[in-house]
Amino acid sequence: MPRTIDHEARRARIGEAVWRLVLREGVGAVSLRTVAAEAGLVLGSLRHSFPTKAELLAFAMGLAHERAAARVARHDAEPDPRRRVDGALHELLPLDDERTVEMRVHLALMAEGPRHAELTALSDAAHDAIAGLCRRCLHELREAGLVAGRRDLAREAVALHALVDGLALHAMQDAARRPAAVRALADHLDALATEPPRRP
Amino acid sequence: MPRTIDHEARRARIGEAVWRLVLREGVGAVSLRTVAAEAGLVLGSLRHSFPTKAELLAFAMGLAHERAAARVARHDAEPDPRRRVDGALHELLPLDDERTVEMRVHLALMAEGPRHAELTALSDAAHDAIAGLCRRCLHELREAGLVAGRRDLAREAVALHALVDGLALHAMQDAARRPAAVRALADHLDALATEPPRRP
Incomplete structure (x- = not known):
């Protein structure tokens, strides 16, 4: 159970980081690097989920x-x-x-x-x-x-x-x-x- | 009269070049340089109209x-x-x-x-x-x-x-x-x- 919750929370954290970047800086500002920074994740970990x-x-x-x-x-x-x-x-x-x-x-x-x-x-x-x-x-x-x-x-x-x-x-x-x-x-x-x- | 027509045609050419760039490559691709190239204008001439x-x-x-x-x-x-x-x-x-x-x-x-x-x-x-x-x-x-x-x-x-x-x-x-x-x-x-x- 906790693993599922963690998984959902991590997905929400990533998705909402993309949303904030899109609204604040535009779609052009979205990259694996900027999203990792916005979500507070390590780049390699984000790339593992979203190549x-x-x-x-x-x-x-x-x-x-x-x-x-x-x-x-x-x-x-x-x-x-x-x-x-x-x-x-x-x-x-x-x-x-x-x-x-x-x-x-x-x-x-x-x-x-x-x-x-x-x-x-x-x-x-x-x-x-x-x-x-x-x-x-x-x-x-x-x-x-x-x-x-x-x-x-x-x-x-x-x-x-x-x-x-x-x-x-x-x-x-x-x-x-x-x-x-x-x-x-x-x-x-x-x-x-x-x-x-x-x-x- | 011809000068007004030229002026209008030039505006349309620039505006439509921006439209094509926005639709083809996104707003992030719009710059004075890319618009000048898309419209077939000299950069300095475009910058004069749109700084x-x-x-x-x-x-x-x-x-x-x-x-x-x-x-x-x-x-x-x-x-x-x-x-x-x-x-x-x-x-x-x-x-x-x-x-x-x-x-x-x-x-x-x-x-x-x-x-x-x-x-x-x-x-x-x-x-x-x-x-x-x-x-x-x-x-x-x-x-x-x-x-x-x-x-x-x-x-x-x-x-x-x-x-x-x-x-x-x-x-x-x-x-x-x-x-x-x-x-x-x-x-x-x-x-x-x-x-x-x-x-x-």
């Missing part, structure tokens, strides 16, 4: 996604469907510093995609996971009678996902926008109960 | 915003309100390679904000410009009778802006999502004509 910069970057991005997914999963036990959906989706909005750091790291590493295919693959996987979460939320709300019959859940999922990511981007840029983001998401979920206009 | 890397980056980001704003403005002459709004907002979605490049450059440079305050200021100004455009679109749609009476335009503007930016992010990551982005925006604008649920 290349590309692996370090991919690990750091994956850690941000893992953290978000773990927070989302904590809401599974909530029995009220609307509260469960609110709780899960709020984990994707940067409503506190922890989530803001994760999102900044995600975007900075996503911008590295053209040079690191693995980061694009991770970013695509995170996109698909959030798309799946949005579909699941909409299905649960429909089962609870909170989505009007004529709403197409596949199209609603595209819109919900885009709204959440757009609100997240805006709240990340300015913390003063956090309350408006929560309100806009609530308005959107409330409106699902109304019938949409007939499509021609 | 520092920070000025080059700010200019390159501003150029992306200028291009988008010029495209949006071209729709002002459209007499049909809904077509005018569709046309303007589509300019903010990366529906072709030109808009995709602009958006990638914008995001990559936004991630540099912690090191270049000017980029954060430009990014905030672009956000405010799009927020203003969303408010204007909603006012024009209301005047044309296309927005239900009980809808609060300030709240609708927050949601519309987030939806557009979220759809743009998703279409930028995968061009196959372009048609779904256009459809989701159309659905959203169509739904403005329906009354929202009563707020408690």
